[in-house]
Amino acid sequence: MHILIIEDDLAIAANLYDFLESCGHNVDAAADGVTGLHLAVTQRFDGILLDIGLPGLSGLELCRKLRQKSQIDTPVLMLTARDTLEDKLAGFEYGADDYLVKPFALKEVEARLNALHKRHCGKVANRILEVDDLTFDPKTLSIIFVDQNVKLPPKCIRLLALMMSEPGRVFSRQELETEAWDDAQENSDTLRSHMYVLRRALAKAGGYDPIETIHGIGYCLISRVQA
Numbered sequence: 258m259h260i261l262i263i264e265d266d267l268a269i270a271a272n273l274y275d276f277l278e279s280c281g282h283n284v285d286a287a288a289d290g291v292t293g294l295h296l297a298v299t300q301r302f303d304g305i306l307l308d309i310g311l312p313g314l315s316g317l318e319l320c321r322k323l324r325q326k327s328q329i330d331t332p333v334l335m336l337t338a339r340d341t342l343e344d345k346l347a348g349f350e351y352g353a354d355d356y357l358v359k360p361f362a363l364k365e366v367e368a369r370l371n372a373l374h375k376r377h378c379g380k381v382a383n384r385i386l387e388v389d390d391l392t393f394d395p396k397t398l399s400i401i402f403v404d405q406n407v408k409l410p411p412k413c414i415r416l417l418a419l420m421m422s423e424p425g426r427v428f429s430r431q432e433l434e435t436e437a438w439d440d441a442q443e444n445s446d447t448l449r450s451h452m453y454v455l456r457r458a459l460a461k462a463g464g465y466d467p468i469e470t471i472h473g474i475g476y477c478l479i480s481r482v483q484a
């Protein structure tokens with residue numbers, strides 16, 4: 258995992274840094290709230306360890322800005338010396354996912370980060386995708402296009418879900434093959450024929466084909482609202 262530590266107590270930060278690196282994680286650290294927030298919004302992390310008492314911008318404020326202003330839902334594990342119920346509730350209210358009171362065991366920090374990461378991945382994987390007239394529910398595998406139900410074979414569903422995850426982005430043929438196929442035996446003829454089935458089914462249901470062929474590269478799901 259790529260983990261960000263935001264902690265002004267350098268001894269604690271160094272301990273966390275060394276331990277998490279020794280567990281095989283890729284770790285970045287910031288010693289104040291402003292630097293921490295900047296890192297959190299400009300890079301992609303799998304988890305953030307956030308101290309509440311920070312110079313400049315408090316951990317609570319940082320968390321609120323991250324959630325509300327930047328719309329970033331990276332799991333946040335708050336670390337603090339405070340252990341009153343009010344402080345814990347405030348942490349959750351400001352958007353933290355979990356809470357650890359100092360002093361804590363390093364192994365517990367890692368275990369909680371792993372649990373948060375797993376839960377987050379599950380949430381992302383189960384999120385209903387919506388792009389213009391197209392809706393996909395990963396839990397029921399139902400696809401609605403212009404109010405019509407679309408029935409598709411499993412591989413076509415995987416291709417569509419991948420393109421819906423980033424509308425407007427061009428996916429190369431190789432990317433589509435490796436992401437949507439488990440089987441290395443598949444070749445680009447198979448991709449072409451699955452793409453054909455997918456596009457024909459969508460056009461039949463909704464009256465138009467929302468997928469564009471990018472010649473020599475791959476395919477793109479067109480979105481009126483570009484991501």
Ligand code: CA
Binds near residue numbers: 265310311
């Ligand atoms: Ca502190």
